[in-house]
Amino acid sequence: MSAATLEVAPVRLAGGGWRDDARTIWVVWKRELIRFRRNRVRIVTSLAQPILFLFVLGTGLSSFVGSSRTSGIDYRTFVFPGVLTMTVLFTATFSAVSIVWDREFGFLREMLVAPARRGAIIVGKALGGATVATMQGCIMLALAGLVHIPYTIPLFAFLIGMMALAAFMLTAFGLMLASGIQQVESFQVVIQFFVMPMFFLAGALFPLAGLPLWLSFLTRIDPLAYAVDPMRRAVFRAVGVPAAAMAQLVPGISWFGWRVPTPLEVAIVAVLGVLLTVIAAFRFGRTE
Amino acid sequence: MATAQQVEVERPVIVARDLRKRYGEVEAVRGVDLAVGTGETFGFLGPNGAGKTTTISILCTLLTPTGGEAAVAGFDVVTERLDVRRHIGLVFQEPTLDEYLTAEENLRFHAELYGVPKPETRPRVEQVLRMVGLWDRRGHVVSTFSGGMKRRLEIARGLLHSPRVLFLDEPTVGLDPQTRAHIWSYIEELKRREQVTIFLTTHYMDEAEHCDRIAIIDDGRIAALDTPEALKASVGRDRVEIRTADDAAAIARLRERFALEASVAEGAVRVYVSGGAEFVPTLFAELGVPILSVNVAAPTLDDVFMAYTGRTIRDAEATATERLGNAAFMRRRRR
Numbered sequence: 001m002s003a004a005t006l007e008v009a010p011v012r013l014a015g016g017g018w019r020d021d022a023r024t025i026w027v028v029w030k031r032e033l034i035r036f037r038r039n040r041v042r043i044v045t046s047l048a049q050p051i052l053f054l055f056v057l058g059t060g061l062s063s064f065v066g067s068s069r070t071s072g073i074d075y076r077t078f079v080f081p082g083v084l085t086m087t088v089l090f091t092a093t094f095s096a097v098s099i100v101w102d103r104e105f106g107f108l109r110e111m112l113v114a115p116a117r118r119g120a121i122i123v124g125k126a127l128g129g130a131t132v133a134t135m136q137g138c139i140m141l142a143l144a145g146l147v148h149i150p151y152t153i154p155l156f157a158f159l160i161g162m163m164a165l166a167a168f169m170l171t172a173f174g175l176m177l178a179s180g181i182q183q184v185e186s187f188q189v190v191i192q193f194f195v196m197p198m199f200f201l202a203g204a205l206f207p208l209a210g211l212p213l214w215l216s217f218l219t220r221i222d223p224l225a226y227a228v229d230p231m232r233r234a235v236f237r238a239v240g241v242p243a244a245a246m247a248q249l250v251p252g253i254s255w256f257g258w259r260v261p262t263p264l265e266v267a268i269v270a271v272l273g274v275l276l277t278v279i280a281a282f283r284f285g286r287t288e
Numbered sequence: 289m290a291t292a293q294q295v296e297v298e299r300p301v302i303v304a305r306d307l308r309k310r311y312g313e314v315e316a317v318r319g320v321d322l323a324v325g326t327g328e329t330f331g332f333l334g335p336n337g338a339g340k341t342t343t344i345s346i347l348c349t350l351l352t353p354t355g356g357e358a359a360v361a362g363f364d365v366v367t368e369r370l371d372v373r374r375h376i377g378l379v380f381q382e383p384t385l386d387e388y389l390t391a392e393e394n395l396r397f398h399a400e401l402y403g404v405p406k407p408e409t410r411p412r413v414e415q416v417l418r419m420v421g422l423w424d425r426r427g428h429v430v431s432t433f434s435g436g437m438k439r440r441l442e443i444a445r446g447l448l449h450s451p452r453v454l455f456l457d458e459p460t461v462g463l464d465p466q467t468r469a470h471i472w473s474y475i476e477e478l479k480r481r482e483q484v485t486i487f488l489t490t491h492y493m494d495e496a497e498h499c500d501r502i503a504i505i506d507d508g509r510i511a512a513l514d515t516p517e518a519l520k521a522s523v524g525r526d527r528v529e530i531r532t533a534d535d536a537a538a539i540a541r542l543r544e545r546f547a548l549e550a551s552v553a554e555g556a557v558r559v560y561v562s563g564g565a566e567f568v569p570t571l572f573a574e575l576g577v578p579i580l581s582v583n584v585a586a587p588t589l590d591d592v593f594m595a596y597t598g599r600t601i602r603d604a605e606a607t608a609t610e611r612l613g614n615a616a617f618m619r620r621r622r623r
Contacts, residue, residue, distance in 0.1 A: 020403060027400040035388050038429075106384040113350060114401040115373040 021123075024116040028124025029131065032095065036132045043136070046094065050087045050140055054079065054147070071245030073236075076147040078249060081231035082204025084137050084159065085224060088167045089199055091136040093191050095129030096174025100187045119281035122175060126277050129171035130164060137163040148239065155238040159231055165269045166227040172276035173223075179284035202228045209251040220253060223272050226265040229253055233262065297325040301361055301452055301485045302347060308355030309342050316342045318508035319356065324487060324501075326452075329479060331499030332489040333589065335601050339508040340489040341381070344457055347487070348378055361452040374402065377446030377454040377484075381461055383438055387431040391422055391441055394430060395448055402449040416444040419481070420474050436467035440474060447478060454478075456488040460495065472498055491601060493589040502589070504596055511596040516589060523587040523595045526564025529556040530571070531580040538577045545574055556583070560591075 036043070054076060062075035070078060102108040111121050141159060145151060174191060181187045201215075202224035208216065219225050233250050241249070252259045260268075302324040309317040317339045324330045332340045345351040347360055349369040358365045361375035385394050392413060399409045417423040420440035430438065439459065446454050459475070460468040476498070479486060488499070496502050496516065503513040512519060532538040538557050539550045548559045561567045564584040572579060593601050 023400055023403060027397055031386070031389070031397055034393065035386075038388055105387065106380070106382045107386045108384075109380060109382075110384040110386075110398070111401065113348065113373060113378050114398075115370040115403070116401055117370075 020115070021117055021120040024114075024120035025124040025127065028111070028121055029128040032098070032125065032128025032132055035098070036135070042094075043139075046091055046136060047087070047139060049090065050083045051143075053086060054083045054143070058083075058147075071242070071248060073239070073241060073245060073249065074148055077149060077235070077239060078207075078232070079205060080144065080147050080149060081159075081228055081235050082202070084140055084163060084231065085166060085202060085204055085228050086199055087140045088133045088137045088163050089170055089195060089224065091133035092129055092167045092170035093174040093195055095125075095132055095171055096178045097184060097187055097191070098129070099125055099175060099178045100181055100184050103182065104184060118285040122179070122281040122284050123277060126168060126172045126175055126273075126280070129174070130168035133167035133171065134160065134164045137167065149235055150238055152238060155234055158234050162227055162231050162234075162266070162269075165266065165273060166224065169223060169227075169269050169273035169276065172273050172280055176276050176280040176283060179280050198222055198224050201225065203232075204228055207249045207251060208253065209248065220255070223269065225253055226260070226268045230262045230265050297323040297328075299326040300324060301326045302330075302358070302487060304343075304347070304356065304358040306356035307343065307346060307353050307358055309339075309346060309351060310354045316508055317346070317353075320505075320508075320510055322503060322510065322513065324453075324485060326485055327479075327483050328501060329475075329486040329488070329499045331496045331502045332487070332505055333491070333493070333496045333502050333593070334489075334505035335491055338505045340491075340505055341457060343505070344455055344487070344489055348376060348455055349373060374449070375452045377449065377451035379439070379442045379446045379454070379456045379459055381458045383442065385430045385438060385441060385445075388429065390427050390429050391417065391433070392426040394441065395445055398445050398448050404449055412448060416447050419447075419478060420444045436463055436470065439463065439467075439471060443471070443474060443478075447482065447484070450482070451484060453485045453487055456486065458489055458491070460490075460492070468492075468495075493593075493601070496589050504593060506593075506597040512592070519589065519592045520587045523591050525560040525562045525587065525591075526567075527558060527560055527585045527587065527591060528564045528567060528571070529553075529558045529583040529585070531556050531582075532575075533578040533580065538575060541575055541577060 058076040058079050061079075062070075065075055099108065102111070112118070138160060141156065141163075149155075173194075177190055177194075178187055181190065201219045201222035203219060204224075208219050208225065208229075211219065229250065229252055233246075233252075236246055236250055253265070254260065300323040302322070304320055304322050307317055307320040308315065320339075320343055322330075332343065334340050342351065346353045347358055347365060349365050349372050352366060360372045363371040363375070365372055386397070389397065395413045395417070396409065399413065404412060413426075414423060417426055420443060422437060422441055422444065425433070425437070430441065433441065443454075443456075443459070446456075456475075460471050463471065472495070475486065478484065488495075490496055499516065501513065501515050502519060504511045504519070512522075514522070530538065535552060535557050539552075542548045542550045542557070542559060546559075548561065550557050550559045552558070564586075568582055568584060571582070587595075590600065593599075
């Protein structure tokens, strides 16, 4: 068909309500995935740090601490759920930067002028970032065998599900911060202020037991701690850690002496994710 | 200052009444009235900072006016934003493409975002890509495109959902003359095929010549609104430029003998007179200073702008930037 013979065929737009929102979420989500797939360098480089933590810091510390302090458990097995969380944390917050990049490179305008609600754009971004971060976490998860963790379906299903929830919560958190920020540089400063404290306080590297009062208070308000605890518990159960060691290494998070049960921990992460998305959407909706 | 005459327009697709936008102390748009008919190419001509982009942003629902009202495609730009957006296409000054995606992926993203039905997406994407000559490059990532190609792709994208109005904000700014000419041939072609109304802003005079009607905007107000021909006719005087052996003597003589205020521009003595061609023989007979060459030109839009605002567009640009510069800067910082 040559250009000269092209017919004028105006299209009619589908319209109306939740279908528009669903379509917006879908297309924004899909774009995040296309961009992720195209940026192979990012996939590799963002795995470098968790691998460094697991095999360099993990190996170094395990010979320093000795297996007596960890009741015969390899420190790398202990730290593995923390490293998974770290992968998800870094990727999710990096995904949230994309909204600031979009603003700087102008593409955000293409979305803002579309007949689409801003809330739907944010939900699409949150789900897209969460998916990308979960996929990144799954690549790390594939290394489980190297640190004596068995490849069983129930364990992996639980770990992937938990990573997805944490990824969603963290992307939403990043978006909430990003939605009011204009420059990538300022966002990086703000996010750095949160990322490392969140990671350390989550109990990713050490058990949340026998800590001084001020520190154990801070770990309790770190939302990431509620993701690390159930993941480590699941890993230890699959490895077959004795009950005594379990109590010492995975004491759980307690509020005034009451241990928060796993389903509640999972619910906290999920509900927080939804809440942060709503706040992000609200903040985003007010910018011009 | 002259106000815009209210022209009766058939089947108006854009209507604005007393549109205003204030940023703190500064009123960037001070009461704009206009009506644009279906299928028209309407140009907003004015210096940077005159209120062009602010007005277009209000019409596109990107800014909320602080006064007045406007409707596009029959929908109110404040209360029916999403409906307005469904019926307009936008091409901005700054690029808004995703450079990591291919040309086709950018268009598909747009199609889904605007709700173009699935079965119609493929043929429509092909249609608009062929129209701007980018079909062969559809699989290439946008970051490999030149400035002109990106602009063409944006125009294609703006048309993808068959808008009633295509807004082009400075469509050829920053492009070389050849690319500008190309972009214009695309715009004229698509106008012929799609019967779309085009609303554009520009500060290039030659670009304004492509429009059916022009509004000259200066200092947040419309100073004149008509067809390019009518505007030029309304100036009523031709530009006569002479090169002489003695410019100073020629200027003095023009003042004494013909009561004309002359100026020197680009090495020539310039006067404005009605019936320029008829004036030349008289000039030769009575000037008394040897004339080396003569040039008579019908008024251009440059002259029109001069006549309605008392300044050239370049001078106006300098003062407008000064007036609005601060407010625009503050706004950017705050965002």
